[in-house]
Each structure stands twice: as C-alpha cells, then as structure tokens.
Amino acid sequence: MTYGDIEAVLAPHGLICRGGFHLVEADGFGPAASLLMIGNVGPAFWQAFERASKTRGPRDQSHPMDAWTRQVIDDVASRFGGRAFYPFDGPPYYPFQRWAARAESVFPSPIGPLIHPEYGLWHAYRGALVFDRAVDFPVSHPQPSPCDSCREKYCLRACPVGALQSAYYDVPACVSHLTSSVGGRCRNQGCQARHACPIGQPFAQTPAQAQFHMDKFIASQSKPPD
DSSP states (O other), X not given: OOHXXXXXXXXXXXXXXXXXXXXXXXXXXXXXXEEEEEEEESSHHHHHHHHHHHHTOOSOSSSHHXXXXXXXXXXXXXXXXXXXXXXXXXXXXXXXXXXXXHHSSOEEOTTSSEEBTTTBTOEEEEEEEEESSOOOOOOOXXXXXXXXXXXXXXXXXXXXXXXXXXXEEOHHHHHHHHTSTTOHHHHHHOOHHHHHOOTTGGGOOOHHHHHHHHHXXXXXXXSOXX
C-alpha cells in the first residue's frame, strides 16, 4: 500500500488525499502509526456524487452526501486495512481542523473556515484513515497563509447582512437572509464572503452544489433542539 495507491482508488469518486502525519501516543489511537486526510477540491466530488445519486442513491436521504461519503471511504478503509473517521460523527466530534493543520498548509481565515494557499476556501475534508503501519507521505513544503498578505480582507465586507465578521458568525442573521425574498443570490450561488476571496476561484462550487449545501444548512438550522 502506498499513498499513490489510495489516491488512485479515491479518484473516480472525486476525492483526493490531503496529506497526513505520523501519530504519537497523545493522539489516542492506540498502537496506530499514521493518519491520512481525505477531502475534495473543485467540481469532481460533486459530479461523482450526482452520478452515484442517479444510479443507486445513498440510503440516508436526510444526509445523502455524508452517507455516500461513508460508503466510499469505508470501502477504501477495508481495502487497505485502515480505520475510517468522519467529521460528521459526533458529538463528540473528531478534531478535523487540527488534523488538517498537521497534514498540510491550511490556516484559519478571517471568516472562520480553513484557507488553503492554492484552493482558497473551496475545499473540504470528508474523512480520515488511520493505519497501524507507517504511510510514506509526500514531502511537504510549508507555505504561508494567503490571508497574512491580504490587506483588503474582501471576505469581511462581502456579506450583504454583515453576518461574517472577524472571529464571529451571526448564524441567525445569515439564515434569516437566506430564507428571505432578497437572499436568492447567496442561496443559489453560495456564500458571497467565500466568493469574494481572490484565492482559489477556479475551484469554486457550481451553483447546483452551492444550492445543495445551502439547503442542507438551512434545514439543519430549522430543526427543533433535542
């Protein structure tokens, strides 16, 4: 098993390896050796998900993308003898953002989500694989955060209702706008604060993908508390 072997199996599903790191005792995985991050950038993941939904459809219709992701990554874990972990399992939730920062050059952006020097805000982590044997990861070349040299901070000024500010996200204001008569642009095209960032524009979500995620986000905020 190599890093490239796993990448080749993930590719038809629009997923990629996002780096990884060798585990230490404090990580709490027992005698495991390596953790490999799995995620997506660009339109390939959405296209693969749409194809899968049309041909067989995920079993969990309330969270179809999570269900399909689990199917795919569980199969990869079984094939290569690893254990799969997911950011949507919880609470308690696994520290995916901390894992991501150990695996590759990603940084907190002014509006919260991790920013990548090439992909900008248009990327995601879908799962992680833990292996009992060491994985030979590609050589990593650390890069600085693109936010450090950005004076304009377009992302902080782009939200039409000012819901995204440095270190603060006004969720009720965001949802209220999305469900209003004037919130169509954000709901159908995606978060305007994310679109305002000049980094990673070629990897931006398609309108169909953006609307899917926005609809799921609105539905999640509309559920009554347990």
